[in-house]
Amino acid sequence: MITGSGGFFVPRGDGMEYRIERIGREDWERLRTIRLAQLLDTPMAFGEPYEYARIQGEGNWRARTDWLNEPGRVGLVAVDGTDQWVATMLSTPSIKAETVDLIGVWVDPAHRGRERGVADALLDAVIAWARDGGARWMLLGVHEANHRAAAFYRRRGFTYTGGETPYVLDEAARILEMRLPLD
Numbered sequence: 001m002i003t004g005s006g007g008f009f010v011p012r013g014d015g016m017e018y019r020i021e022r023i024g025r026e027d028w029e030r031l032r033t034i035r036l037a038q039l040l041d042t043p044m045a046f047g048e049p050y051e052y053a054r055i056q057g058e059g060n061w062r063a064r065t066d067w068l069n070e071p072g073r074v075g076l077v078a079v080d081g082t083d084q085w086v087a088t089m090l091s092t093p094s095i096k097a098e099t100v101d102l103i104g105v106w107v108d109p110a111h112r113g114r115e116r117g118v119a120d121a122l123l124d125a126v127i128a129w130a131r132d133g134g135a136r137w138m139l140l141g142v143h144e145a146n147h148r149a150a151a152f153y154r155r156r157g158f159t160y161t162g163g164e165t166p167y168v169l170d171e172a173a174r175i176l177e178m179r180l181p182l183d
Contacts, residue, residue, distance in 0.1 A: 018086070018111075018118055020125050023068050023075035028061035034077070034085045038106040044143045045106065047168040074129050075104070078111070078118045086111040089122040091130060094139055100130045102140040105149065119152055127182060136183050141175040143167060153178050 023031060032053075039050040068075035068090065078087035090104035107118050114120070130138055140158065142150050163177035 017081060018116075018121065019079040020121055021077055021079055023065060023077055023088075025062075025065050025069050028058065028065045030077075030085055031065055031075075032056075032061045034088060034106075037108065038088070038104075041109060042106065042146070043169075044167070044173070045146055045149065046104075049169065072133065074126065076122055076125055076129075078107070078122055080111065087118045087122055089119075089126050091126050091138070094137075096137070096139065098134065098136040100133070100135045100138055102126065102138055105140070120156070123156055127180075131182050136181065138180040138182055140178050141165065142178060144174045144176055150176075150178075153180075156180070 035053055036050065039046055039048065039053055043050065065075075067073065072093045073091065075088065075090045077085045080086045087107040088104050089102065091100045091102055093099075094101045102123075105119070105122075107122075111118050127138065138158075139161075140153065142153060144164075158178040158180045161177045161179050164174045165177075167173035167175050
């Protein structure tokens with residue numbers, strides 16, 4: 001199980017390590033910072049405009065970290081050697097039985113790449129958390145134009161279900177559903 005500060009380490013061949021930690025209720029300012037970076041870097045990956053997120057006050061950000069700490073939810077971050085949050089991955093209960101949704105997936109461009117292992121380490125931690133909670137399936141939605149993310153998910157065993165929905169910020173675009181069996 002992932003706990004608060006401390007987490008666990010992901011060693012790399014070049015000596016650099018990343019810590020995987022759970023987002024705590026007190027982490028609202030750090031969550032705000034990384035969320036704004038996400039929305040600037042990959043706006044299509046999220047259903048929230050940067051301008052909206054930027055003007056949200058402390059109460060909104062505290063509500064987000066509170067929400068992530070409710071039962072059945074997890075928010076994880078990868079922390080680099082300088083104590084900076086460089087990636088996120090969140091999971092929440094799905095409307096489908098025995099299923100969790102994977103959301104909020106992002107890795108800072110300077111920390112991307114299979115050789116760094118950040119996305120893989122976060123996904124391994126979320127999968128372990130979901131299995132411990134009894135989930136049998138993990139679902140996610142990926143923007144049809146986000147080929148980099150889709151390739152990562154396919155490499156990790158996710159397959160397209162055929163389900164799709166309009167993208168909330170541009171109904172001409174589609175969000176494609178992918179699923180991973182957890183048992």
